[in-house]
Amino acid sequence: MKSREPGAPRLAALAALMADETRAACLLALLDGRAWTAGELARHSGVAASTASEHLGKLVAGGLLAEERQGRHRYVRLADARVAGLVEDLAAYAAPDGGERPPTLRAASARDAMARGRTCYDHLAGRLGIALTDALVRRGDLQTDTGFALSPQGVDLFAALGIGLERSGRRPMARACLDWTERLPHLAGTAGAALCSHAFDAGWVVRIGSERAVRVTPDGERAFGDALGIGAESLR
Incomplete structure (x- = not known):
């Protein structure tokens, strides 16, 4: 039937x-x-x-x-970004509760690096993504009352940092993406992608290894500290 x-x-x-x-x-x-x-x-x-x-x-x-x-x-x-969001959301739903131990030291190191900071399609995730998102919320640049939305102050911040925000297509300017390691939302959407792209172009973050893991460079620590008031220890 x-x-x-x-x-x-x-x-x-x-x-x-x-x-x-x-x-x-x-x-x-x-x-x-x-x-x-x-x-x-x-x-x-x-x-x-x-x-x-x-x-x-x-x-x-x-x-x-x-x-x-x-x-x-x-x-x-x-x-497209919608497929990426679907895969990441399912990964977050299916993520282990922390009871599983990696089989090798190399696997444990890779897992820890991914948890510290990684790319989620075209935006930043892991503890790094959460730290950036929390800082934007704390400063009033990102509003979370009814989903994620950049405030006028947030738009001005992106412009001051030289980060362009293209308002085209159906993609939202800001979207909450559930982080599968932190179980908290990080910034996605056009703004999240623009911030990630700029961070790579400016040398604030670099990829490490062959996975999606990234680390913040000394230049990035200074830039994120100056722009968002994030302490260097929160970016490592």
Whole structure:
């Protein structure tokens, strides 16, 4: 018997796309906002290249991934910010409660680095993302009464820092994204993406390792301290 709910088949199809550990691993890896090759995702997921290609084809056909080709190389990335938000929200919901111990010292170090600071698609997350968000709220730059919204003062702050805010498309200017390690909301949306992009361009943050983990540089500690009043110890 078919469901009387018209949205049920689409929801079931979407859930089925993500209900595979290899495809889930690929989606989580692509939360770094970059384009990956099938070979890179195969190695990351621990499967054969042919297996990865098959899974990626399904994700592309299902609209979760976008495909790009440069010469002989094929790259995939998350289709858009909405897909990234969906993956991050599900990861937060499914995150362990802290009782699981990493199997190796290397895995424990990688987990700790991701918890300290990382990219969540195109914005900053982890304790770093929470510290920035809390500072914006504390200063009155970010309002949280009915969801996240930049205040006029917050818009002025971004302008003073030289961070452009493009008001185009359907993407909200500010959006709360539940952090899967901190279980608190961090800043996403256009403002979150612009802040993250500027932080990389200005050398305030740099990537570490091959994962999404980032660290704040000395220049970043000074910049975030001057602009938002965040102590250096909160950024490390």
